[in-house]
Amino acid sequence: KAGVTQTPRYLIKTRGQQVTLSCSPISGHRSVSWYQQTPGQGLQFLFEYFSETQRNKGNFPGRFSGRQFSNSRSEMNVSTLELGDSALYLCASSLAGGFLETQYFGPGTRLLVL
Amino acid sequence: GQNIDQPTEMTATEGAIVQINCTYQTSGFNGLFWYQQHAGEAPTFLSYNVLDGLEEKGRFSSFLSRSKGYSYLLLKELQMKDSASYLCAVRASNYQLIWGAGTKLIIKP
Numbered sequence: 001k002a003g004v005t006q007t008p009r010y011l012i013k014t015r016g017q018q019v020t021l022s023c024s025p026i027s028g029h030r031s032v033s034w035y036q037q038t039p040g041q042g043l044q045f046l047f048e049y050f051s052e053t054q055r056n057k058g059n060f061p062g063r064f065s066g067r068q069f070s071n072s073r074s075e076m077n078v079s080t081l082e083l084g085d086s087a088l089y090l091c092a093s094s095l096a097g098g099f100l101e102t103q104y105f106g107p108g109t110r111l112l113v114l
Numbered sequence: 115g116q117n118i119d120q121p122t123e124m125t126a127t128e129g130a131i132v133q134i135n136c137t138y139q140t141s142g143f144n145g146l147f148w149y150q151q152h153a154g155e156a157p158t159f160l161s162y163n164v165l166d167g168l169e170e171k172g173r174f175s176s177f178l179s180r181s182k183g184y185s186y187l188l189l190k191e192l193q194m195k196d197s198a199s200y201l202c203a204v205r206a207s208n209y210q211l212i213w214g215a216g217t218k219l220i221i222k223p
Contacts, residue, residue: 004156033211035213040122040215041215042201042213042214042215042216043157043201043203043211043213044213045210045211045212045213048209048210055209056208056209056210058210090156090157097209098209099144099145099164099205099209100145100162100164102147102159102162103159103211104159105156105157105158106156107155107156108156
């Protein structure tokens with residue numbers, strides 16, 4: 001079974017631009033969560049989607065948004081990029097996001113904002 | 115607020131045993147996960163505890179005490195490939211996973 005895939009793997013943008021990242025979950029998985037990872041900060045939860053609905057949201061500004069399609073693929077968008085948005089963005093999928101379920105992570109998209 | 119604490123960095127010797135601690139304060143508790151993350155790679159699942167006690171899986175064991183808000187990951191017979199960051203995460207009451215900042219484990223020969 002193919003794992004979680006994310007595209008692109010690396011991205012360089014300048015301040016003020018916007019960016020869209022894509023995540024394809026493991027086949028059959030309907031829950032997709034997005035995280036931002038920076039050195040020393042750990043994984044910061046952005047949002048979770050299940051069956052095309054945002055079920056949970058972290059404490060990030062409105063510049064960060066996402067969506068999920070009927071095939072469970074998900075995208076996240078960051079508008080008006082800031083230098084502090086430079087980070088590794090990880091997505092993780094699980095069957096339904098239940099309490100006992102393990103999340104499986106993709107390789108991440110490394111975003112550098114100049 | 116919700117908080118998970120882990121040591122930032124630990125060093126151990128190949129062949130030895132190391133214990134990585136994790137303490138948490140969260141809104142609700144529905145299980146604790148340990149993940150391993152090698153530099154430049156995605157986190158991979160190691161273990162899950164929801165009841166008090168020790169879960170053993172090969173060279174790795176994880177312990178949970180819900181009354182103390184405490185868990186540890188025990189790694190035995192350390193190998194060089196165990197050099198990685200170890201992430202502790204708690205499933206809170208709103209399904210959300212709350213993550214610690216991770217413990218970087220350095221293995222020396």
